[in-house]
Amino acid sequence: MTTSILASETLAIPRSEHPHPHWQRHEWMNLNGQWSFKFDPNNEGMKALWYSNPEIAYDSMITVPFSWVSPLSGIGCDQQGIGWYRRTVNGQAVDQQTRLFLRFGAVDYSCDVWINGEHVGSHQGGYGSFEFDITPYWAANCENNIVVRAEDFDHAYQARGKQGYGEIRGIWQPVWLEARPETYMKDAKFVTRIDGQVKVTTRIIAHETGSAEFTLQFADHSVVHTEKLQLIAGVNECKLSIDVPNPHLWSPENPYLYEGELQLSGSFGTDTVSTYFGIREIQTARFEDRDYRWITLNGKPIYLNGTLDQSYHKTGFFTYPTDEDMRDEIYLMKRLGLNMVRIHIKPEEPRKLYWADKLGILVMEDMPCFWGNPDDKARASYESEALEVIERDYNHPSIFSWVMFNETWGLKTDAQEASLTSDVQQQSSYLKETQEWVREKYRWAKQLDPTRIVEDNSPCNYDHVESDINTWHFYINGYEQLQAHLNEVVDKTFPGSEFNCICGNVQSDAPLMNSECGNVWGIEGGAGDSDLAWHYRYMMNEFRRHDKLCGFVFTEFRDVTNEFNGYYRLDGSDKDFGYGDFVPGMTIADLHSPDFIVIDAPPCQTVEAGQSVKVPLLGSSFADSYHGHNLKLRWELWYDNLGTRVTAQSGHMSVKWDNFGNTILPSLNITMPGQEAAAILAVSLINEKGEAITRNFITFDVRGGNNTVLFKGEGEFIQIPVGAYTDHNFKHQWDAIQGSKINGAGQGQYVYEVTLPDAADKSMIGEIEIMFEASAKRLLARHVEGTKLNDMGLDLMHGADARVEYNPNTYYMTDEERHPSRVNVLVDGHRIGSFYLPDDPADSRGILSWHYQPIANKLDEAGSYGYLCKASVPGQLAAKLDRNRVFRLELQAEDGGLALYGRNAGRYPLDLLIRYR
Structure with missing residues (x-):
C-alpha cells in the first residue's frame, strides 16, 4: 500500500490527535484547519x-472542526x-488494492460531499459519524478539491438537543482521510x-471471496488469538470468544484498558x-431481603456520584479546543470525587469518551432530542441517529447507560407556536401512541445493547x-422541602407502584436514582449566580439517608451561560465551598465517598x-473496602x-462497618457552649491507619439568653445593631437578611454614636476594643437599575441571557475572582485601625446568612459573610473616652x-x- 498520500504535518493543525482512538488506523490524514x-x-x-466551478469565490476562511457559530x-x-466548505489536498499515487475514505466526526445537520466535482454521498444527522469511499473520485499526483455543503435550519423534526448555549452548525467534529x-x-x-x-464480533467488508x-x-x-x-x-460477520486469564477489571478507581490491535490479512494485504x-x-441486583435493586459494577453495588455535563466550551461551544481540554474535563470531575457523568441531551465526542475510559469515569449518555411533534419524520430521523450513536460508542467501557429521551422533550403533541424558531413548537400532550413508541425504542436499545442499562x-x-x-428530576430549595420531597419519592417507590409512571404503567424493582x-x-x-455549597451538603446528606437511593446527577459540572449551578465556573476556575473551615481537610469529595456518615439532622x-442535643447518625456503605475493618467515628463540637x-x-x-447499604449508628449526645x-x-x-475516609458536619446557632455570658474573655460588652447607624453617605445603600446586614457600595461611611456606661456604673474604663464582621461589597446591576425577573420559558432553558446581575437571588459564590476593599475605623476622627477586606464572599461559611433566610425559594444575599475585624483604642484616646x-x-x-x-x-x-x- 502506498502510504505517502496520508503523510502530513500535525503540529499546526487544530485537534490534530486521532478523532476515534477506539478505532484507529495508522494510515490517516487529518483535514482539520483552514x-x-x-x-x-x-x-x-x-x-x-459551487461544488465544481473554480470561478466561484469562497469569500471567507473557516477553521475546521469548529461550528461556524463559534469564535x-x-x-x-x-x-x-x-x-459551503472547500479544501484542496494534494493526492499521490494509490495502488489498486487501497481504498480511500473521507471520514466526518459529525456535521450538523445534513450535508453533501463532492470530490473533484463528483458527488460522493449525503448524510443526515447532527451527531453521528459517517464516511464515504472516495477512491473512484480521487486523482493521483495532482490537487483534489473537497467540497462540503452543510445545511442546518433547526427543523422541528431534527434531533438537535440543547444547543442554545452555542449552536453546532456545519462541521463541528474532525474530518480526516483514511486508507x-x-x-x-x-x-x-x-x-x-x-x-x-x-x-468479539467483527464486521468485515470483503472485496472478493477468499x-x-x-x-x-x-x-x-x-492476550493473543488467531482465527482462520x-x-x-x-x-461478513466474524464471532469469536476468548478467555483472558486473571482479568484486570475496569472501574473508575482502576480504569484498566486492554489496549492493542486487530489485524486482518490475506491476499488483499x-x-x-x-x-x-x-x-x-454493568447490572442491577437485589441484596439481602430488599425488594428493590441497586446498580452494580463488576457484581458489587456502586453509589453513583454524578454530574450533568452540558459539554459546552466558551470558545469552541460544543467542540473542545484541544485534546488536553477534554482530558482535563474528566480530571476535574474525578478531582471532586465524582465517579459518573451524564452527558446531557447529546452524545459526546468519541475523543472525550476515550478520556473517560482512560481516566475512569462512568458515563450516562443521552440521545439528542427533537423539538417538534413526534411524527413519522421526527421518529425516523431520531431512530437513524440513535443507531449511529450506539453503534459508534458501543465499545467504550465508561458508558454504562443509554438515555433515550429527556424530560419528555419532543414527545408531546398538539403544539402551540413558540418563540424558539419559526417551525419549532412548544408541546402540550404525551399521547398513548407516543408512549408505546418510547417503549419500543427502549426495547430496541436493549436488544441492540443488552450489556447496558437503558x-x-x-x-x-x-x-x-x-x-x-x-x-426522576427535582429542583427544590430549602432543607425541610427537600427532605419532605425525598421522603415522598422513596415511600412511593416499590414494585407495582404507579408513582413516576404514566397511563397505567407501574414500577418494577428497578434501581431508584x-x-x-x-x-x-x-x-x-x-x-441566578448564588452559593450552592450550603444546599449541596445537606442534599448529599439527605440522599445517603435513604438506603433505596443509589445515586444522583447534580446540575451541573460547570456554569453555563444561563445556569450558574456548576462546581466550576465556565472557564474551569474553582469555586470555594468552604467545607475545610468546618472540618479540617474536608473537601467536596468527602460528600462523594462510597463510605459515608449521615448526620440525621x-x-x-x-x-x-x-442545651443538650441528641444527634442521630447512620453509616452508608457502597463499597466493601472496609467491611470487617475496625473503624472509628471521631467527633468534635467547636x-x-x-x-x-x-x-x-x-x-x-x-x-461496625460490615454491610452494603445503611446501618443505624449510636447517636451523639452533645451539650452546647x-x-x-x-x-x-x-x-x-x-x-x-488514622486516615479520614469521609467527613461531615452540621451547625448550631447558640443563643445566649439574658443570664448567659455573651462571649468568653475579660471585660464587658455593648452590642449595637449594625442597622442602628446615625448617618451614611454611600451613593447606593441597602439592607438585607431582614435588616441583619447593611450594604454600602463604593466609597462611603457608616456613622454610629456609642455611649459607654457612666461613671456610676463603671468607675474607670481602661481598655476599649471595637469588633465587627465586615466584607467588601460588589455592586450589581440590580442595585443600580433594579431587579429584572426572567421569563422561565424554553428560551431560557436553551441558553437565553440569564441577566444574572438583575436576578434578585444573585450573590456570587466565592471563587477565584476577588473583589477587595478596605475599611478604616475612626473614633472621634482618629483612625485606630484599617482592615483589608479580601472579598465579598458567599458560601457554606455564611451560616447565619443561610439560617435566617425567611423564604426557601427566594434568596436574600444567602451565604454571604465577612471577616472579623478587631481594633483597640489607643491609651490617650481611651483616657478621653473615659472622661466623656x-x-x-x-x-x-x-x-x-x-x-x-x-x-x-x-x-x-x-x-x-x-x-x-
Missing part, C-alpha cells in the same frame, strides 16, 4: 455549481441555513464478562486497527413507561446555650469565640464598598461589638 467557506442564504449554490471557527456568526485495503474491518464489538470471557487470517493481540501480547476465516464478497476494551459488567425517558413529569432504572437535581431552577425567577438548628477556636466537646467511638456561638459538630470516619463616655464611631469604606453583618447574618453571631474593661 478551509474556504461561503454562506448560501439564497440556496443558489447547487444551481450555480474558534473564525466566522462567529449564528446564522441558520447553508454553508484501507480493499478487504477491511468495518467495526468490532467487545462484550466482556468479569470472569475474563471476551466475545481466505483470510484474523488476529487480535492486547496487553503487550499477553473464509470470506464471501460483501459483508493487511488491515490493522488499534483499539482497546475494558473488562467490566432508560426510556429521564423524567421531570413522573412519566416513565418502561425502564431499567427508575429516575436521581438523574437531575440542584437549586438552579428551584428558586423563584431562578437562582438539619444543617443548622437554633438552640439555647448549655465554636469560634471572637477569633479563637474553642473545642466544647470531643470524642470517638468504634463503629454556654455562650453565644455558631457551633459546629464535625464528624470523621477514620480507618486503621460618648464617642463617634465611623466605619469608612474605600472603593470596594462595605457590608456589615449583624447577629443574624454572616458567620459570627455578633452585632457591632464594643468590649471595655
